[in-house]
Structures are given as structure tokens and as C-alpha cells.
Amino acid sequence: MSDKCAQSRRNFLSRGAALTAAVAIAPGILLYDFARARPVGEPASGKVRWGMLIDTTQCESGCDECVQACNRENALGSDTGATAPQWIRKVDLEQEGSGKKLSLPMMCQHCAEPPCVEVCPTGASFKRADGIVLVDKHRCIGCRYCMMACPFEARSFVHEPVLDHSGATPRGKGTVESCTLCVHRVDEGRLPACVEACSKSGHQAILFGDLSDPASEISKRILSVTPTHLRADLNLGTGVSYLGLESS
Amino acid sequence: MFVGMPMKVWRFWWYLMGTSCLVWTMSLQAAVPPLDLDIGLGGHCVDDPQYMRLNHMKLLLKQRDETVRQGIRGGKYSLAKCVDCHASKVNHSVLGTDRNFCQGCHVYASVKIDCFECHSSSPTVHTLRRQAAVESHKE
Numbered sequence: 001m002s003d004k005c006a007q008s009r010r011n012f013l014s015r016g017a018a019l020t021a022a023v024a025i026a027p028g029i030l031l032y033d034f035a036r037a038r039p040v041g042e043p044a045s046g047k048v049r050w051g052m053l054i055d056t057t058q059c060e061s062g063c064d065e066c067v068q069a070c071n072r073e074n075a076l077g078s079d080t081g082a083t084a085p086q087w088i089r090k091v092d093l094e095q096e097g098s099g100k101k102l103s104l105p106m107m108c109q110h111c112a113e114p115p116c117v118e119v120c121p122t123g124a125s126f127k128r129a130d131g132i133v134l135v136d137k138h139r140c141i142g143c144r145y146c147m148m149a150c151p152f153e154a155r156s157f158v159h160e161p162v163l164d165h166s167g168a169t170p171r172g173k174g175t176v177e178s179c180t181l182c183v184h185r186v187d188e189g190r191l192p193a194c195v196e197a198c199s200k201s202g203h204q205a206i207l208f209g210d211l212s213d214p215a216s217e218i219s220k221r222i223l224s225v226t227p228t229h230l231r232a233d234l235n236l237g238t239g240v241s242y243l244g245l246e247s248s
Numbered sequence: 249m250f251v252g253m254p255m256k257v258w259r260f261w262w263y264l265m266g267t268s269c270l271v272w273t274m275s276l277q278a279a280v281p282p283l284d285l286d287i288g289l290g291g292h293c294v295d296d297p298q299y300m301r302l303n304h305m306k307l308l309l310k311q312r313d314e315t316v317r318q319g320i321r322g323g324k325y326s327l328a329k330c331v332d333c334h335a336s337k338v339n340h341s342v343l344g345t346d347r348n349f350c351q352g353c354h355v356y357a358s359v360k361i362d363c364f365e366c367h368s369s370s371p372t373v374h375t376l377r378r379q380a381a382v383e384s385h386k387e
Contacts, residue, residue, distance in 0.1 A: 040322030172366030
């Protein structure tokens with residue numbers, strides 16, 4: 001009886017979460033904007049911890065709307081050569097034995113204890129107060145230690161002079177770059193480009209929000225599910241977590 | 249040649265040298281034309297123009313660190329704002345010719361400028377949108 005009760009409560013919670021997520025994403029983008037935008041002139045707050053919950057069961061193999069949105073937002077171009085920048089990529093997985101297939105986006109996991117920050121000799125790699133891991137390209141000397149340290153291969157090196165400066169993030173030859181969690185949009189109270197594109201394409205696979213705020217959509221969702229943190233053995237405290245990865 | 253030269257002649261020699269140097273420097277200054285810059289939209293600068301001429305580099309450096317590392321947005325001294333006001337109406341950029349705002353003055357002063365290897369030298373959709381967002385917050 002109590003099991004059944006807990007089950008129905010869980011169903012109710014997850015349904016409720018899905019409902020509010022839909023409300024928040026569809027007509028209420030503006031509402032979200034103005035509610036969360038940090039006042040101009042204020043630094044990022046340590047009380048906030050931005051993160052993402054990626055539901056792999058909602059992510060469709062072959063769909064790369066998030067990748068394209070990222071490329072457009074940051075003017076990364078559509079080149080896929082060996083030296084092309086790659087801030088986010090789609091990965092298709094197949095489980096050995098069961099043959100279970102998965103598709104998911106991979107990008108900087110915005111660790112609480114980022115190895116890239118630890119190895120950086122100039123202090124260019126850093127974690128902002130609100131948990132977003134960034135490269136200060138003014139200090140980056142292009143040594144690429146961070147690229148070697150990152151267990152997720154999330155970082156790219158800019159090999160060629162950048163001619164297209166129309167992107168939101170300044171980029172330049174000789175520096176390392178990676179997903180910024182669309183910090184320029186987050187500071188304005190908007191959603192990261194990939195999250196927006198995913199919900200526009202009707203998949204709702206990426207949920208973005210403040211992990212420190214118990215009232216946020218992502219925190220509520222995490223209470224009702226058990227997300228997987230990639231390379232949890234390394235204890236990096238990743239800000240990005242995944243649903244549907246556990247072996248069945 | 250100078251050995252045994254009377255003091256009077258010696259002094260006159262130095263006077264001649266000094267004056268010719270002065271005349272030469274003045275003629276040099278006259279040869280360099282005054283700066284003729286395309287200031288784009290122009291209008292009121294965020295601070296006193298003379299102060300900005302002398303200190304813009306320090307102000308930009310300070311604000312860039314605060315923005316990148318601490319996430320402080322909407323500061324007064326932003327490179328994007330320089331570009332938005334001072335991009336030429338001809339080529340929509342602060343670079344390109346020696347009349348363009350940033351390039352013109354930096355060529356004149358012979359100081360290398362490397363901001364625009366990464367930053368946009370033209371007003372972009374993103375900077376315009378950012379400005380609009382900042383304005384809407386102020387209201």
C-alpha cells in the first residue's frame with residue numbers, strides 16, 4: 001500500500017514537474033527572463049549554482065539542434081574538420097549485451113572541482129562564483145594543459161585566425177575555448193542557446209536552472225529522479241547530469 | 249678643428265646648433281597633419297574625452313577583468329560601447345583605414361592594437377541586443 005502510495009506520489013511529482021517545465025518553457029520565457037536576470041553591475045553570486053539535467057530518453061538520435069544552435073550563437077561555423085571547434089557534440093551510445101541505444105549531448109560539465117582550473121599555469125581557466133567554468137582568453141597562453149586534464153574532452157583550441165566575430169563570445173587564435181553555458185545569456189536571464197533550441201525542436205531533453213535553489217525546476221526534478229554524473233568516480237561534482245544512463 | 253677656437257665663436261656655434269634643432273623639430277611637427285578621424289555616431293562620450301584619450305586602455309582593462317571573471321555586466325567603459333558609437337558609417341567598423349576611429353589614432357600614436365583579433369570591430373547583433381537588455385533593466 002505504502003509502496004503504491006509512494007509510486008503515485010512520485011508519478012504525481014514528475015507529472016507536475018513536467019507540467020511546470022512546459023509552462024516555464026513555452027509561454028513564459030519572458031517571465032523567466034525578468035525573474036532571474038541579475039541586476040546590472042552586480043557580480044555573479046556564489047549562492048547560485050547553474051547546472052543542467054539532460055534527459056537522454058527525450059534526446060533523439062540524429063537530431064543536432066543543440067549543436068547547431070551553439071555554433072550559431074558563438075559563430076563557430078559548421079566546419080567538422082579535425083581542428084574545428086566543438087563546444088557541444090552529439091554522442092550515440094549502444095549498451096553491450098542489452099543493445100539499448102542512447103543519444104546525448106556532451107559538453108563542458110561545469111565541475112565544482114574542475115581539473116582544467118587546477119592545471120592552468122596562468123589562471124586563465126577559472127570557475128565563476130556561480131559555478132560556470134570559463135577560459136579568460138586574455139590570460140590564456142594556449143598551452144592546452146586544460147585540454148589534456150579534462151576527462152570529457154570538452155575543450156577546443158583555436159588553430160586558425162578567427163575572421164567571423166559575429167558570435168556572442170569573443171574568440172581568437174591561440175587560445176582554448178569551451179562551452180560557456182552561454183554565460184552572456186544567463187547573465188541576462190535567458191536560457192543557454194542549446195536549451196532553447198532543444199525545447200523549440202519539441203524534445204525538452206535539457207533542463208537548465210539553479211541547483212542551489214530548492215524551488216527551481218531542476219532541483220525539484222532532481223529530487224524525484226536519480227541523475228547520473230559522468231565519471232562520478234573522479235568526484236568532480238559536475239554541474240551537468242544525465243537521466244536514463246543507468247544500466248537496465 | 250675646434251682646438252684653439254675662441255670662447256665667443258664656441259658659444260655662437262652652440263647657439264646655431266640649438267636653433268637649427270628647434271627649427272627642424274618645429275618643421276617636423278608642421279609636416280605631420282592633424283588627426284582627421286571618422287568618429288562615427290560620436291555624441292557624448294561616457295567620460296571627458298581628454299580623460300578617455302589618456303586612460304581608455306586602463307579603464308577597458310579593469311572593466312574587462314571584472315566582467316569576465318566576476319560577471320559584472322553593464323559597466324560604463326565597455327569596448328562594445330566604443331565600437332557601437334565610433335564605428336564608421338562608411339564601413340561600419342572602427343578599423344579598416346587610417347581615418348577609422350581606433351585604427352586612425354593607434355597608427356598616429358604608433359601603438360599596436362590587438363583587441364580586435366578576438367573582439368568584433370563592428371556593432372554586432374549581440375552587442376545591440378545586450379545594450380537593449382541593459383537599457384530595459386535601467387527603466
